[in-house]
Every structure is written in C-alpha cells, then in structure tokens.
Amino acid sequence: xxxxxxxxxxxxxxxxxxxxxxxxxxxxxxxxxxxxxxxxxxxxxxxxxxxxxxxxxxxxxxxxxxxxxxxxxxxxxxxxxxxxxxxxxxxxxxxxxxxxxxxxxxxxxxxxxxxxxxxxxxxxxxxxxxxxxxxxxxxxxxxxxxxxxxxxxxxxxxxxxxxxxxxxxxxxxxxxxxxxxxxxxxxxxxxxxxxxxxxxxxxxxxxxxxxxxxxxxxxxxxxxxxxxxxxxxxxxxxxxxxxxxxxxxxxxxxxxxxxxxxxxxxxxxxxxxxxxxxxxxxxxxxxxxxxxxxxxxxxxxxxxxxxxxxxxxxxxxxxxxxxxxxxxxxxxxxxxxxxxxxxxxxxxxxxxxxxxxxxxxxxxxxxxxxxxxxxxxxx
Numbered sequence: 001x002x003x004x005x006x007x008x009x010x011x012x013x014x015x016x017x018x019x020x021x022x023x024x025x026x027x028x029x030x031x032x033x034x035x036x037x038x039x040x041x042x043x044x045x046x047x048x049x050x051x052x053x054x055x056x057x058x059x060x061x062x063x064x065x066x067x068x069x070x071x072x073x074x075x076x077x078x079x080x081x082x083x084x085x086x087x088x089x090x091x092x093x094x095x096x097x098x099x100x101x102x103x104x105x106x107x108x109x110x111x112x113x114x115x116x117x118x119x120x121x122x123x124x125x126x127x128x129x130x131x132x133x134x135x136x137x138x139x140x141x142x143x144x145x146x147x148x149x150x151x152x153x154x155x156x157x158x159x160x161x162x163x164x165x166x167x168x169x170x171x172x173x174x175x176x177x178x179x180x181x182x183x184x185x186x187x188x189x190x191x192x193x194x195x196x197x198x199x200x201x202x203x204x205x206x207x208x209x210x211x212x213x214x215x216x217x218x219x220x221x222x223x224x225x226x227x228x229x230x231x232x233x234x235x236x237x238x239x240x241x242x243x244x245x246x247x248x249x250x251x252x253x254x255x256x257x258x259x260x261x262x263x264x265x266x267x268x269x270x271x272x273x274x275x276x277x278x279x280x281x282x283x284x285x286x287x288x289x290x291x292x293x294x295x296x297x298x299x300x301x302x303x304x305x306x307x308x309x310x311x312x313x314x315x316x317x318x319x320x321x322x323x324x325x326x327x328x329x330x331x332x333x334x335x336x337x338x339x340x341x342x343x344x345x346x347x348x349x350x351x352x353x354x355x356x357x358x359x360x361x362x363x364x365x366x367x368x369x370x371x372x373x374x375x376x377x378x379x
Contacts, residue, residue, distance in 0.1 A: 026272050026311050030264040035231065035251025038173035039265045041275050042181055042237070042244035043307035048269045054155050056170040057250045060225030061098065061121045062233050063163030063171075065179050066144050066156075067129065068118060071110070072187040073147065074133050082111035084132070091137075092128040097164055097227075100125040101204050112201060114190070119199035120206045121224065123162040130161040137161050148175075151182055165229055173248040180222050180235050180246045194221030194237075211259035212236050219266070222246075224258070232258040238266050245269045275309045278320070278343065282358055285341070286322060290361055291376055292369040293330030299358040300324075302341060306353055310345055319344050322355055327376065334360045 029039070029049035036052035047053075074080045085107040093104035100122030102108050108116075108128065116125035130140035137160065144158040155172035163169075171179075184191055197208050209224040218238040225233040231251035238245055247265040252258035279285065284299040300322070308318065324339040332338070339355035363369065 030261075030268055032249070032261045032264065033253060033257065034249045034261050036173040036248075037250070037261065037265060038177045038246075038248040039269050040177040040181065040246045040248075041269070041273070041307075041309040042184065042246055043275050043277070043305075044309040045181070045307075046275075046309040048245070048273055048309070049265060050173065052172075053174040054172050056155055056172060058165065058169065058227065058230035059163055059171045059176065059250075060227045060230040060233055061123075061163040062176055062223055062225040062235055062250075063158065063161065063169070064117050064121065064126050064225075065176070065183060065223050065235065066148065066158060067126050067140075067161045068114065068190075069179065069183055069187075070140065070143050070147055071114060071129050071133060072183075072190055075110075075190075076187070080110055080133060082109065082114075084110045086110060086113060086128050086132045088124075088128050089131055092124050092131060095123040095127045095162060095164075097123040097162065099123060100201055100206075102128065102201070108201075115193055115196070115199050116201055118193050118223065119196050119208050120201075121209060123164060126162045148179075151178060153178060163225055163227070163230075165227055173250055176235050176248045176250075177246050180237060180248070183222070184237065184244075184246075191221060194223065195219075209255070210234065210236065211256065212238075212263060215259065216263065216266075226255070234258040234262050236262040236266065238270075240270050243270065243273075243275045272312055273309050274312050274315065275307055276315060277305060277307050278318075279306045279341075281305050284358060285355070288324060288328055288338075290328045290330055290332065291372040292364055293332070293361040294364045294368070295361050298328060298332055298338075298361050300338060300355050301358045302353045303335065303356055304353075306341070306343070306351060308343060308351055310350070314345060317346050318350075324355070327379075330361050330363045332357045332361045334358065 039049040088102045088106050098121040100116030100120045113125040113129050116122040130137045134140035148156045153175040156175045159166045159169035212219040218240045221237045222235045233250045236247045247262045249258050249261045286300050287297040290298045320343045336357045337354045341353045343351040
C-alpha cells in the first residue's frame with residue numbers, strides 16, 4: 001500500500017526575512033483607458049494585473065513578434081542565416097503601412113530585414129522575410145499559427161505576417177504576454193535588437209516607436225503596433241534589480257497614451273511585488289531512502305527553476321513542503337515523478353511543482369532486495 005510522506009521546509013533560504021514584518025498592502029492596478037492590458041512576471045509567470053486578458057483584439061504590428069519568433073526558429077534550426085541575401089519581391093516592396101524602404105529587386109540580408117522589421121516596424125521587411133522563409137506569405141502564416149498552437153496561444157489566429165487589417169486576424173493581451181516571454185527566453189541572442197533606438201538603411205534613419213526606450217532605462221523591449229481599428233498597442237519589458245516584468249497594452253487612444261499606460265503598469269508591478277528564486281533546476285532538495293536499490297538513497301529535486309512573486313515584505317511568510325508518493329522502490333529513472341513540492345504564503349498555496357528523481361537508481365542485488373523486503377515488512 002502506498003503512503004504519503006509530508007516533509008516540511010520552513011527555512012526556504014529566507015536570508016532577507018525579519019521577525020516582525022509589516023503586512024504589505026497591495027492597491028488595485030492603475031485604471032487605464034486602453035481596451036485591454038496584461039502585466040506578467042517573466043520568471044515566475046505570475047499575473048499581476050489584467051483587463052480583458054483573453055478577449056480577441058487586433059494586434060496590428062504586434063503581429064511581427066510572431067513573425068520574428070518564426071524567423072528566429074528557422075535561424076536556430078540552421079535553415080536560414082543572418083547573412084543570407086533576400087531578393088525583394090514586388091509584393092514586399094508594395095506592402096503598405098510602415099516601411100523599411102527596401103527596393104524591388106534589391107538584395108537585403110536577413111539580419112537587416114529583421115532590424116528593419118523590429119526597429120522600423122517595416123511591413124515590407126516582414127513580407128520579404130515571410131516569403132524567404134516559407135516561399136509565400138500564406139505558407140509562412142501557416143507556420144505562425146503552428147507556433148502559436150505550440151506555445152499555447154489559444155486566443156490567437158494569424159492571417160498575415162505584418163498586422164495590416166485583415167479578417168480572422170486576432171490575439172489577446174494574455175497571448176501576447178506569453179509570446180513575449182517565449183521570445184526573451186527562447187532567443188536571448190536576438191533580444192538586444194528590441195532595445196535599439198534607431199536603425200539606418202540605405203541612408204534613411206528611423207526611430208524605434210517605443211517611447212519607453214527614451215523614458216526608462218530599465219525598458220529593453222519589445223514592440224509597438226497601430227492601425228485605426230486596433231488603436232495604439234505596445235508590448236514592453238523592463239528589468240530592475242533582477243526582476244523582469246512584461247506589460248501589454250492594446251487599444252490605447254494615443255501614441256503617448258500606450259507608453260504612459262505601460263509605464264504605469266510596470267511601475268505598479270515593481271513597486272508592490274518582488275520575485276525570488278527559491279530553487280534551481282536539478283538542485284537536490286532531499287535525499288530519500290530508496291528500497292531494494294543499488295544505492296540506499298536517491299536525490300530529489302525539480303526539473304525547472306522555481307520562482308515566486310509575492311507582495312513586497314511578504315517573503316518571510318513563505319514556507320515549503322514536500323509530499324512523497326509512498327515508499328520509493330528501485331529501480332527509479334532520472335526524471336521520474338516521486339512527489340510534489342508545495343509552496344505556501346501563509347495559508348495560501350502559491351506554487352506546486354513535481355518532485356522528481358535526479359538520478360537513476362537500478363535494482364540492488366538479490367541479497368539487498370531480500371533484506372529490504374524484511375525491513376519494509378516491519379515498517
């Protein structure tokens with residue numbers, strides 16, 4: 001019969017705790033005029049504020065975040081390279097809206113097109129990249145939707161690679177926050193382009209439309225968008241004292257408004273919350289007795305780093321415990337789930353993670369198995 005073993009970890013590495021912490025008061029998020037917004041902690045994935053987070057909305061040029069994700073994926077796979085030359089088609093050259101100003105028939109590198117798309121928000125650059133990666137924009141859009149599905153963007157569907165208004169083309173503030181998080185995590189080698197304030201191509205210099213890059217030195221991304229029907233949109237990210245937040249504003253009324261509203265969200269999150277790394281991936285949390293094995297113990301831990309976002313001043317109220325799913329019998333495989341790590345803030349559970357074996361332990365000898373059978377019988 002299986003039995004549950006509950007092991008408490010009260011300490012939780014609370015080096016910054018105090019004996020008598022003053023309770024932290026968290027006000028409501030700032031009241032914003034935009035149609036929807038979302039504030040996400042990058043490391044923990046915790047949602048700090050949201051309005052209409054799962055509602056379908058036009059993304060405008062925020063579409064290019066997924067266009068970039070697909071191109072980055074192809075670069076990672078070695079299917080294309082930054083110095084590849086792309087011949088500009090008539091369709092790409094004629095694409096309306098914001099432009100990088102590439103000329104039909106000219107050859108432009110993938111790296112230049114990515115900068116023209118991310119910094120200048122060039123629709124012509126986005127179309128040229130889509131055609132080069134997939135042969136046509138329609139085929140590229142199919143890739144975009146496949147990646148959206150893989151990332152769990154359940155309120156997103158793409159119909160073009162630029163964000164120009166087109167039927168059945170939508171996303172949500174929640175999905176954009178998840179996409180931004182994936183871009184930063186999966187492709188850090190390209191993220192620096194999002195913080196570039198100006199880009200010059202063929203003698204034409206254009207400014208990045210993200211006004212927060214000039215207002216706040218902690219902001220280092222990501223992308224703006226605007227059409228008459230979508231309003232003014234901005235996905236921003238900022239890092240202060242090791243804590244990174246992602247904010248999304250959609251349907252703001254003005255260019256300055258989308259910047260100010262993102263700024264308000266970021267300031268709110270940094271002011272009233274703090275994020276801590278509790279455990280590293282594959283960090284041994286407990287050595288547990290293993291029966292009938294070649295070894296007497298097996299180290300247990302978690303597969304991914306565990307971050308927790310809590311109201312400021314509440315870190316010392318965190319506690320953690322482990323629940324083991326009965327006696328551990330060899331053989332065990334590395335990565336095998338053997339229990340659960342639970343983290344509480346006061347009486348509220350704020351995180352649960354699978355507790356896994358950090359090593360493979362084969363069966364022991366016949367003598368070891370026989371002796372442990374006897375010991376287990378007495379237990």
